[in-house]
Amino acid sequence: MNNQDLKYDVRNILETKMPYLIKLLNGKNISWTKINKNFKKHYQFKKDNYSNGELIDVNIFSLINQFILNNENSFGLFYFCNFTFKQLFYRLTKNELEFTHKMIKCILTNLDYKYLNFVGEIATLNYYMSSGNFELLNIEEKIYQHKDVHADLFLKRKKNGLKFLVEIVNIHLENKNFTTIDEMELFISGKLREKHKKTFFENPSYNLTIQPVIWTKNIEQIKLLEKGFKKDEKYFKDIRIPMCYLTYQDSNSNYEHRFEYITTILYE
Numbered sequence: 405m406n407n408q409d410l411k412y413d414v415r416n417i418l419e420t421k422m423p424y425l426i427k428l429l430n431g432k433n434i435s436w437t438k439i440n441k442n443f444k445k446h447y448q449f450k451k452d453n454y455s456n457g458e459l460i461d462v463n464i465f466s467l468i469n470q471f472i473l474n475n476e477n478s479f480g481l482f483y484f485c486n487f488t489f490k491q492l493f494y495r496l497t498k499n500e501l502e503f504t505h506k507m508i509k510c511i512l513t514n515l516d517y518k519y520l521n522f523v524g525e526i527a528t529l530n531y532y533m534s535s536g537n538f539e540l541l542n543i544e545e546k547i548y549q550h551k552d553v554h555a556d557l558f559l560k561r562k563k564n565g566l567k568f569l570v571e572i573v574n575i576h577l578e579n580k581n582f583t584t585i586d587e588m589e590l591f592i593s594g595k596l597r598e599k600h601k602k603t604f605f606e607n608p609s610y611n612l613t614i615q616p617v618i619w620t621k622n623i624e625q626i627k628l629l630e631k632g633f634k635k636d637e638k639y640f641k642d643i644r645i646p647m648c649y650l651t652y653q654d655s656n657s658n659y660e661h662r663f664e665y666i667t668t669i670l671y672e
Contacts (some may be wrong), residue, residue, distance in 0.1 A: 422488035480651035
């Protein structure tokens with residue numbers, strides 16, 4: 405059998421390896437035939453890019469494939485995704501689960517590294533819901549009545565009923581080789597200015613903030629990021645402290661996953 409004859413059953417793979425991703429679809433319809441065809445096309449095109457145990461141009465399916473192949477470079481992110489999907493599923497109410505399929509569909513249909521943007525959105529939502537202080541009202545809520553601009557999360561604070569919008573911007577540093585704090589800050593500031601310009605106009609329907617999620621390639625980048633933020637904590641109006649992801653592995657090969665603000669992620 406050659407590659408042209410291979411058949412893929414993405415749903416079956418996900419139900420086995422990432423069952424809570426399927427649960428977050430919450431029974432909503434999705435074209436698995438189209439996903440299978442797209443995955444087959446992508447896999448055949450990219451298969452030669454995997455060499456020397458490195459993850460190159462990954463999507464959610466190649467991440468799972470590398471995990472199945474016992475590539476240790478995939479373990480941290482794979483376990484983090486599973487951990488986050490499971491936590492969020494149990495933290496949401498039946499009504500709130502009506503919205504999560506929008507994010508999951510984006511993870512399954514983005515066949516390049518951009519799927520991480522939607523993992524970032526889910527991880528941010530999971531962080532909010534971990535406190536028990538918020539209610540999820542919608543995903544992709546319209547910000548302005550007369551403009552086609554949407555925010556990723558529409559939340560309500562349970563304590564006082566305050567409704568607010570959160571637009572998430574994912575910033576990728578994985579392929580960047582910054583040597584100074586100033587270089588990193590210049591790059592991040594440019595991304596934040598661009599996002600602010602595209603998001604903020606006059607009179608949004610609700611309070612609106614931007615939440616940066618910064619993807620790093622190693623702990624050294626996180627340390628540099630933390631130093632840069634402490635050096636200048638002003639950033640921009642309406643933009644929150646950036647969040648990032650980190651997985652620790654202890655001497656017993658147990659994983660600890662963190663997704664939190666850069667000012668706290670390195671500390672107990």
